[in-house]
Amino acid sequence: MRLFLLTTLIMCAFAANSILNRLAIDSGASDPAGFAVIRVLSGALVLAALVALRGGHIPVVNRRRVVGAGSLSLYMIGFSVAYLTLDAGLGALILFGVVQITMFSIGALAGSAPTLRQISGAGIALGGLAIVLWPAGTVQVEPLGASLMTVAGIGWALYSIAGRSEPDALSGTAANFIVALPVTGIALFLLGSNWQMSPLGYGLAALSGGVTSGLGYALWYRVVPQLSPAVAAVVQLSVPVIAITAGVILLAEVPSSRLLLGAGFVLGGIALAVLRRNRG
Template sequence: MNTLLYTALALIAFAGNSILCRLALGEQSIDAASFTIIRLGSGILMLMVIMPLTAMGKTQSLRDSTAKGSWKASLMLFLYAVCFSYAYISLETGVGALILFGAVQITIILIGIHAGNKLHALEWAGVFIAFGGFIYLVLPGLATPSLWGFVLMLIAGIAWGLYTLAGKSSQNPLADTAFNFLRTAPFVVVLGIITLSSAHITVQGIILAVLSGAVASGLGYTIWYMALKGITALQAAVLQLLVPVIAAAGGILFADETLTLRLILSGIAILGGILLVILGRQVVNRKGASDGLSRSDRHQIDRTH
């Protein structure tokens, strides 16, 4: 139940983040670099404030905490944030989502296969069904992407896939996320120096960037690392295909948007695909346990005879 709750909250945060980014950048309330800087900076402040207030913070200070994230994860976090912001300047929402989540899926699946975690028939079927439902959802917004936007969003997707995989080994999600954000500070400073002359900031843009960084990113990514402890990497990859569906549902609930047949059908396909991925791994695990038991029984019989 904890894993289910954490996963649901993280996916809602991702959907909120997507909406906040589109509102800020789509309406040109702020430039991409300033949005990224404020987003990561507010994430750092939020996590540094709340971490000492937790149970971990009462027993370990920031200085001698054993969970400190990694420079690799921090670089992936920064690459994802900055490339995501710049990519949406030249990409439609549907195209950007397709490239981003496609890159996440491929990155996690390929790394898993390289590590020896082969996908079985039900898992492959689930991946294709879920991704097919996702493509069907974003299909009306698809257009030929700009090369620059495509490359940037591809990098963002790969970086996010690697950041997700880094969270699989996290024993203290809050501390690891906090230090991952903190380590992006040097990259943020360099980005600020390079783009200072072209900065464009409004009050609305600042508010959207702070909400994106402090809440949807800082807290959302912490919850995501908490959820990763209870799901496989493949399940994490496929589950993220629900983000556009959740964002669309939010539009229906809070922006008086229309519930369409396309959203219903794509949601069913994505949920069905996710279910197949989850059940496929459980079937494989049960079969493996059964085979192991059978081998043990046979060995015991051989020893008896």
């Protein structure tokens, strides 16, 4: 039960990231690149402060940072730039689809192949997500945006897998954010991103980085070793549904039948993949 509650809390934190990102960018308070940089900076500052208060050490110079910080940078860069040309719903669908495929594949290569129930559950949940997120009208997939979101999905999958062997979740996450900061900033600058941030944009990005990203990712690194790669992948399909549901609640909107149908498939698929069948 404790693992279930912690995992649910983490998924809610990930969903809050999506909401904060959408609020900042859709309102014009921030550009995607600026939001990403402030997000990583805030996460690094908050996590470093927590490690210092605990009297711990941040292993910045460590071979784990190659995968940990490198994959975090891939995710941040790909995610930020892709949404400049890609529909938000379609982008999320590509992102989480790639995460599933990558984590399932890595798990299989590492000797933890997904079961038929897990594959079936992931398929049902991903189908439900497609019902929720598929854009209305004519769908135009911008190749560069789709490619960047694919890179982001691979980056997040590798980041999640790297957490399974991180000896100290808090200090490891802090080190990843610190190393990822200059990499992300320089890459976004070279890609020609413009810095357009208002005070509200700074505030939303700082909240996302310091709380829902920094603390959320540290908690994810603590929980993910207790989950199989397949389960860790499938439960993340709940994030877009949680984000959309939170938006409905906060904006007092009436949920559509499409949302309810898709959410039912997502939750049912996750349950099929995660819950163990009792024998006897």
